[in-house]
Amino acid sequence: MGFIKDAYTIFRIGARTVSNTYLKSSRPSHVSIAVTNRCNSRCIYCETYLCDFSKELTTQQMISIIDEISRDGSCYITLTGGEPFMRQDIFDIIKHCYKRNLIVNIPTNGLKIHNFNAGQINTIVKCVRNIQLSIDSADTKENDFIRGVDGSLDLAIQGVKRLKDGGFDKIGILTVISRYNYKKLKGLLYLTRDLGLKRIRFQPVGINSNYPSIAPLKDKREVLIRGKQIDELRDTLSEYIRLENRLGLTTNLKFLKTWIGPYFKFIESEKFFMKEVNRCFRCIYPATALFIDSNGRLQPCQFLNNVGSGLKEVVYNWRHNKKLNEIRKSLKKGNFFQECRRCMCTFEFSSTYQPFSKSQPPLLISKVRQKIKDS
Template identity: 30%
Template sequence: MFIFISKSCLAKFMTGKIIRNYLPELYALVISRKKPAMVTVNLTNRCNQRCIYCELSVNKSDLGDKALSLADLKWIIDEMAVNKIRRISLCGGEPFLFEGIIEVIAYAGSKGIRCSVTTNGMTAHKLSDNALNVLVRYKTQVNISIDSLDETIQSFTRGTSSALKNALLAIELLGNKSIPVTVLTAISRYNYHSLSGFLYQAYEKGIMNILFQPIIYYSNYPDLPVIERKSELNVPVDKLDILMRELKQIHLFERTHQISTNVYRILPWLEFYLKRAAQTEEGWFFTKVVNKFFCREIYAIIDIAYDGGIQPCGLALATVDIHANRSEGLISLWSKATEELKRDMLLGRYHDFCNGCCHHFSRNMLASVIKYPLQNRNAAIQLGALLAMRFLSVIYKRFLKKHSKPVRGK
């Protein structure tokens, strides 16, 4: 069957995600990045869930004077505005437990900075009309963590019996306001065998975006000790064939249905990561994916911890604090915080936590291919094929959406 692709449809896609994401990234890597692309802030270490894979679930501490304040967040946003950094990610703990979060979003929006909020959804369904209007006005993206639509699994992995109910209520409320929602799903030994069924159910419920990732088997919060035997929460190596079959089913379903996932981005490296997590293979998992590695995160993201520390990367302990020497400015403090790690990475001196880096690895893989295309030509061919297939899938789904009524179901 041949599908006629109109110029307007092609142009819309080309001027959409490609221009927003890929062209700036290509420019930054080839010409050199002049500034970070975004800031990520853990607003608080407080949480109302007790996830089995989160260090905050077993480590409770009062940050006292070190806790980020509303004034701290406004200073960060002011610094971003001065340096024309237009994206901030608000995380936690549970970010909606930070008392001034709506004011933070409004303040950032007034400076031309867009927010994304990563939440467990426990209280998001209780947001006031005023709060929802702020989210709408400033085009806030909301990410909600759901590991399974099976209440038993979700309650177990998230540590509370109301986790699924509240998350779905939040998705419904935000959807009614046309606030974009992405579901974040941690792939673990408890849900790997039912991921395709999860996707079909999500599609039936009108969920259009899902991002999957394995469990980071190092500490998510480097100031806290890693959970004992955390790596065992990942998918067992002898079950990888089942996991990969589930992901390939998702990939096939996604091609022809109005739902979007990141499966095409994690397929090239997930198996290597999980084998290293299980210690069935030695060395650096990313060298099995690319011959020459480039870490984009330490150049593109300013990571700020809930105590005001600037981390060299999301898995590295903070070495610089925004509460000290604030007159130097955020960019200068971040440069100091990342200086040593950048030098080590350029020299190929990797750190133990580098093997736990899966949250940003798809972008790091793409960056490595763009930065060193000849050394990484095999990875480039693999990525090129996946991106081409993704492009055709998007065009096909746009065609279906334009010329037929939406169809839900498998």
């Protein structure tokens, strides 16, 4: 039954995404809400600690947005941050999403999970479909350095065990690849296997600010992979792909290998790496996904500035917002913005659900095939 639900979810999101992109449906296929910008990590590549925390959405505002999203037929919601579990009312929000038949995904650093009580764990088991837990190295000192918290790896591992002991196993690892860890990704594959998990995703570090209203960290470029390091990374990815198969894991390494080289090669130039990978690439994220920041403002995506309030008639505003529609038209023509040069987040999303790509087959089918293989 788990496979059937997952496959159905993929097709449901995919069908809605295609409908939005080509038939101009009025409903987003996926909703992301930054429930807070507060975080108990201080990662070397993140600006979250510079954010203004004084205007975050109230519980009632969150509930109102969730009600409207569900009434309009959206199915999949990511409660992101910051660190989502820093909100005191996060479990009330999770329960309300479940009550409104929304499929809930939560990315987290995992630092608080080991202290969750039985009731909180039961809420996760009942109401959450997936948790993505951030770990950047299987080496304790290295992970603590990258994530800016002593004991971060041990706490994350304790969090995984707490969830699994409570009956929740829909856990995946998310790793940001930088010059500090690219030679040691093998350890993360083994760690994933040793924790009894099946999924780990990798994404390259970016140099855009994670918050459009805040300037990027001054030393953010120091985490990039450059020159010969790029070739080293691509060579080792082939080894990691073979290891992935031996360990019975599901990763995005095969697809990542096709574009991570151009990404790091061109990220500091005026070129758009996605056009080096796929001349026909179009970013469909703003046309298919709804993103609300922690202050209740609509954003086209994580890296582009907000286009207005999302507190009232959020889905209607998402479809009819003038600024957002201008952005969609520009992207549909292949006219990217400067922030797009350094974006990695929506590239995989758009490639997955862009069914008429001329240079590569849609990844939607391959994802379902992988689900069948894993079942």
